[in-house]
Amino acid sequence: xxxxxxxxxxxxxxxxxxxxxxxxxxxxxxxxxxxxxxxxxxxxxxxxxxxxxxxxxxxxxxxxxxxxxxxxxxxxxxxxxxxxxxxxxxxxxxxxxxxxxxxxxxxxxxxxxxxxxxxxxxxxxxxxxxxxxxxxxxxxxxxxxxxxxxxxxxxxxxxxxxxxxxxxxxxxxxxxxxxxxxxxxxxxxxxxxxxxxxxxxxxxxxxxxxxxxxxxxxxxxxxxxxxxxxxxxxxxxxx
Numbered sequence: 308x309x310x311x312x313x314x315x316x317x318x319x320x321x322x323x324x325x326x327x328x329x330x331x332x333x334x335x336x337x338x339x340x341x342x343x344x345x346x347x348x349x350x351x352x353x354x355x356x357x358x359x360x361x362x363x364x365x366x367x368x369x370x371x372x373x374x375x376x377x378x379x380x381x382x383x384x385x386x387x388x389x390x391x392x393x394x395x396x397x398x399x400x401x402x403x404x405x406x407x408x409x410x411x412x413x414x415x416x417x418x419x420x421x422x423x424x425x426x427x428x429x430x431x432x433x434x435x436x437x438x439x440x441x442x443x444x445x446x447x448x449x450x451x452x453x454x455x456x457x458x459x460x461x462x463x464x465x466x467x468x469x470x471x472x473x474x475x476x477x478x479x480x481x482x483x484x485x486x487x488x489x490x491x492x493x494x495x496x497x498x499x500x501x502x503x504x505x506x507x508x509x510x511x512x513x514x515x516x517x518x519x520x521x522x523x524x525x526x527x528x529x530x531x532x533x534x535x536x537x538x539x540x541x542x543x544x545x546x
Contacts, residue, residue, distance in 0.1 A: 308374075308375045309336035309337055309338050309339075309372075310337055310338060310339045310341075310373070310374060310470065310471060310503055311336060311337040311360060311371075311372070311373060311471070311503075311505075312336045312337075312370070312371070312372040312375075313333060313334060313335060313336070313359075313360075313366075313369065313370065313371050313372075314334045314369055314370040315332050315333070315334055315368065315369040315370065316330050316332070316333040316334065316356075316359065316366050316368070316369035316370070316371065317330055317331055317332065317333075317366060317367050317368040317369050318330040318352070318355050318356075318359065318364075318366055318367050318526075319367045328526060329352050329355040329526050330352045330355055330356060330359075330366070330526045330527075331525075331526045331527050332369075332527060332528075333352075333356065333369070333523075333526075333527065333528055334369075334528070335521060335528065335531055337503065337505065338503075339470065339501075339503055340497070340501050340502075340503055341503055341504075341518065341519065342493075342494065342497040342498075342503075342504040342506070342516070342517045342518045342519070343504070343505050343506070343517055343518070343519045343520075343521060344506040344507075344508055344513070344514035344515075344516075344517035344519070344520045344521070344534075345357070345505065345506065345507050345508075345520075345521045345523065346508060346509060346511070346514050346520055346521070346522045346523070347509065347522055347523035347524055347529075348509060348524070349509070350525075351523040351524050351525065351526065352523050352525075352526040352527075353507045353509075353523055354475065354507065355526075356523070357473055357475055357505070357507050359371060360473065360505065361390065361394055361396060361473050362378065362381075362386050362389060362390050362394070363390075365378065366378075373389065374393075374470075391416060391419050391420055391467065392420060392467055392469065393469050393470045393471065394469050394470070394471055394472075394473065395463075395464030395465055395467065395469040395471070395472040395473070395502075396464055396472075396473050396475070397457070397460050397461050397464050397472065397473070397474040397475065397477045398460065398475050398476075398477075399475060399476040399477065399479040399480055400480065401448070401453075401456045401457055401459070401460045401480075402460065403448045403456060403459060403460060403463075404448075405447065405448055405449065406447060407447065407448075408444065408445050408446065408447055409435060409440060409443050409444050409445070409446055409447075409448075409451075409459050409462075410428075410431055410432075410435070410444050410445065412448070412459055412463055413431040413434050413435055413459065413462045413463045413466050414427050414428070414430075414431045414466070415463060416463060416464075416466055416467050417430060417431070417466060417467065420467060422467070430466050430467075431462075431466055432444075434462040434463070434465045434466040435459075435462050437462065437465060437492075437496070437500075438458040438459070438461050438462045438465075438492050439458070439492075440455060440458055440459065440462070443455060443459075452485065453480055453481050453482070453485055454481050454482075454484070454485025454486075454488055454489060457477055457478075457480075457481060457485070457489050458488070458489065458492060460477075461474075461477075461489070461492055461493070461496075465496065465502075469502065470502070470503055471502065471503040471504070471505060472493070472496065472502050472503070472504050472505070473505050473507075474493060474504065474505070474506045474507065475507045476507055476508055476509070477489055477490075477493070477506070477508075478490065478508070478510065478513050479508075486513065490513060490516040490538070491516075493506070493516065494516050494539070504517070512538070514534075515534050515536065515537060515538050516537065516538045517534060517537075518533060518534055518537060519531070519532070519533050519534060520532060520534055
């Protein structure tokens, strides 16, 4: 049973008497442990699809099943629980709390979970160790580079040990060196820890860290192919 299954997905936005079709007839499945990149130019439907897959929005038509269950069959409380426990999100703009330390930022999702508070610090420390930033644990975001901020965002997404991590243009605001480090971390999380990764990007080089690329154009799937010459992560991260 695939982790994610979508069939004939459509999304239409209604506004000012105009209907805008963002997705049309989108069908695919993603198995547990896959690393899939969703590519396409601006306006191709990438973000719309991510929002539906991440339970941030609902499709207009078609079927979406997460872990074998249709999204319509989940209650609002179940959706909130799945988003907190089974999904992690990494965004282009980092979305860190400016006045809070790295540790506090990473601990944040645990405060919305059913994890006992006495476990929060150890889980946060483990997530921070996984992205190689133990030496920055008490720093606030203003003292971090862009690449370090994104690594903290990954640790925050990782702290609940989610089944799937959604990364929306995670290298979009980074220089090439920092972007490469971020992609290496995501690749390690996939290969060594077994997390399913769904990456949204418009950059071919970034997408080629995945094992499969789904290309969208005008809201439709243009191609869905394995990556032939995959960029592989090296062990260890520069401090």
